[in-house]
Amino acid sequence: MKTIDALEQEFDRFFATLDFRRVTDMLSGLPTFENADYARISDRTIVELKVIDKDFFAEGGIIESLNTIVTAPKNVDSRGFGLHTFSLPHRNREGRHDTLEEPLRRTLKKANRQLRETTNSLFNEKATGFVVLALNMARPI
Numbered sequence: 488m489k490t491i492d493a494l495e496q497e498f499d500r501f502f503a504t505l506d507f508r509r510v511t512d513m514l515s516g517l518p519t520f521e522n523a524d525y526a527r528i529s530d531r532t533i534v535e536l537k538v539i540d541k542d543f544f545a546e547g548g549i550i551e552s553l554n555t556i557v558t559a560p561k562n563v564d565s566r567g568f569g570l571h572t573f574s575l576p577h578r579n580r581e582g583r584h585d586t587l588e589e590p591l592r593r594t595l596k597k598a599n600r601q602l603r604e605t606t607n608s609l610f611n612e613k614a615t616g617f618v619v620l621a622l623n624m625a626r627p628i
Contacts, residue, residue: 523605531614533605535598540623544585547573
């Protein structure tokens with residue numbers, strides 16, 4: 488697991504190789520709107536980076552929308568053999584046991600708002616927007 492700053496610096500270098508620049512570097516002064524992270528003026532493309540570093544399944548769980556059980560390893564050897572467990576999280580507001588769907592929905596809603604506001608500020612017309620989700624966890628899910 489990397490620090491947020493270290494991870495963002497890696498993405499800065501990656502997007503720079505694709506001719507993207509940080510939106511904050513393109514504007515004079517601090518933006519007065521919720522801005523996206525990167526933009527490429529030549530083809531009106533905007534990217535918002537969202538880092539997810541909370542492990543929603545540290546104890547295992549269920550992703551109901553995907554009909555998936557996520558197990559948590561307990562006493563597992565290097566080949567993956569051993570005991571895996573999962574527990575049902577508390578039901579969320581929709582009466583489901585899915586602990587990932589609602590936080591992900593909020594994250595994407597905010598990212599879409601940032602893409603829209605950056606499009607309006609930089610281009611004042613249509614642009615193509617992407618959300619990049621970076622999973623920064625101690626273990627893969």
